Amino acid sequence: MNLRSVDLNLLVILDALLEEAHVSRAAQRLNLSQPAVSSALQRCRALFDDPLLDRGRGKMKPTPKAERLRGPIRDILAQVEQLLDPQIPKLSDLVQVVRISAADAPTALLARPLLEKLGQTAPGISVVFKPWLGPDALERELRTGDTELGVALFARRVDTIETETLLETSxxxxxxxxxxxxxxxxxxxxxxxxxxxxxxxxxxxxxxxxxxxxxxxxxxxxxxxxxxxxxxxxxxxxxxxxxxxxxxxxxxxxxxxxxxxxxxxxxGFPLHLAWHQRNVNDPGISYVAGLIRVILGE
CATH class of the missing domain: 3.40.190.10 (Periplasmic binding protein-like II)
Known part of the structure; x- marks a missing residue:
């Protein structure tokens, strides 16, 4: 394939489409018209020789190939963004959502102090605590980019996923x-x-x-x-x-x-912090991870 013939903006649109599984919501998120996003989806289908999104009852569903593409597309876009815009913004200027998958016990320990500390230093960062569905689900969500951080017992070694021990509990x-x-x-x-x-x-x-x-x-x-x-x-x-x-x-x-x-x-058992390698240089995710270390270490 000749890369010069590929519009890399299609990857940005496809990333939004795969996350939203809805053309109108993806268009709104990207500030594009619905016809423009629909046209881009058709071009992506031709590019990857796959339907990518199948129409179902009330919403679209990613195909198996689309699910396999989600992680690599996120990796590519993160690398390009870091290459083109390596500057580190001020914490007070950051506006983003950081999703954390955790069991209810660490969520209860983290939620209030994390909200308080972010409100004082980085009020534009919103945190979404996602339900704990087990280590297999966490690994999958970290790979696809559906979760930025995991706080749980996650001891196994997995390529592209970094872990560290936050504490040992009895x-x-x-x-x-x-x-x-x-x-x-x-x-x-x-x-x-x-x-x-x-x-x-x-x-x-x-x-x-x-x-x-x-x-x-x-x-x-x-x-x-x-x-x-x-x-x-x-x-x-x-x-x-x-x-x-x-x-x-x-x-x-x-x-x-x-x-x-x-x-x-x-x-006893260790409590781990887990994140995907693509997020190592993301200032917002790194800052939230640092706060988690501090809170659970106190």
Whole structure:
């Protein structure tokens, strides 16, 4: 293919089309007319020899080839932008959206202080916290550019995705202060009462249950909830127990709750920050990442 015959502006339009999956919204985002964007889509279809966007019920859906193109197109556009406009703007002049994929526990730790710090230094940066759908979804969204930052347990090595450890956290067992086992908590007491399990996928069993099974033990799961934020109120009014990350418990505890060490050895876990290599030089994303490091390190 002769690159001189390719209009690179088509990649800018295609990037918007693939993200919006809607011609009118892409046109509005790019400040172009709808006919101009429709014409560009037809040219992109010819260029890539693929429909790219198939019309469905009420919206368009990217084809498999289009999904594979999203990450590389974002990479190319980021490199061109850095090449043509390498200057670093003032934080107060930045206007952009930074999307963070995180479980509800780190979201609860980050949301308020992050909003406060951005309001003081970079009010034009908006943060969108996206629901945690697991490491596979995070990897996919970082590659396609649907998420700029991930805050979660994300230990595996992946090409083009950078990670760093923000903190190491341990577990505590939480219960109401007047719980029958509060004064003499031990393994038998821990296993005698039903537990709350937090799972965004509704799963009743966790790696802890596998460890217990290997020791010939088991626990009763009395309730599964999708969010750590629901647990304190549940514990305060029931005799359920919950094993929670220590930092999350300390942030959400109330006077009616206590936390004690687990009655057997339970490995902690690291919390990671993850981002795509294409965003290394983005000042807004880098600044938000730096604030996350500070907040979770305090």
């Amino acid at each position: 577990y505590i067992v939480a219960m109401r202060r007047e719980h029958p086992v509060a004064e003499s908590f031990d393994l038998d007491g821990w296993l005698a009462w039903p537990h709350v399990v937090v799972s965004g996928r509704g799963e009743r069993y966790t790696p802890l249950d596998e460890s217990l099974r290997a020791m010939g033990l088991s626990r009763q799961v009395g309730l599964v909830v999708p969010s750590f934020q629901l647990v304190p109120d549940i514990l305060s009014s029931t005799n359920l127990l919950a094993m929670l990350p220590r930092k999350s418990f300390e942030e959400r505890r109330n006077d009616n709750l206590i936390g004690v060490p687990p009655p057997l050895a339970v490995d």
